Amino acid sequence: MTKDQTPAHNTITVEKFAKRVAAAVCRFLDVSPAVLESTAVTVVLTVPTF
């Protein structure tokens, strides 16, 4: 790879993205997912591209 090339990044599916966001929210709230059975993850995200 030359210095002008950038490494290819893996893509992530909507399902896996939802899972990672949800897991992070659970960590942030410091609770087990089981106690949040009736709680919905927020649905609107827009992600800056750097």
Add this chain to the structure above:
Amino acid sequence: MDLFIDGNISQMFSPEGAARFFARLIGVDPRSLRPTVSQERLHAFFITSSAVQSARPYLAINGRPLDYAITQAGTVVPQRMWTLGIPSGAQHFADTSLNMPVFFVHNHGTTLGLPLLRAVVNGSRATLVGAGDTAPIGNGSTMYIRINVGILTFKDSRVSLRDCVLKGFF
């Protein structure tokens, strides 16, 4: 249905804020947007103009909803536009391109939102629209995501919002 009145983003950011957001996201005058509204129970706003679609080709706007009309079904935690809070950060943010909004939509087509338990433990492939599609989050290997997390207090039905910072490796 009006994108700047009935949309979730307009409700969160105000109509003027939504116009600024869409202008930054898509790179065209938001007044030129003529979204098509889907007639399903959960109304989605789509951009079908080829001129708008070609303004930011990497967004792959075609077929992706720009917003959904507000509905009483499901749970939407309001979000805010975020900046670093310092002058240099504001400039950096202004120069940063955005990706399309990500919506988690139940495939029965009536609600926005995804239960945390299902997302984390059970998986959402069977219930989430486009579960196997590539998430429109850019191609960076590391990403910081800031979202408001709503915590519903059942005693008084208030929702308190806390700023949650997520760092992800993709």
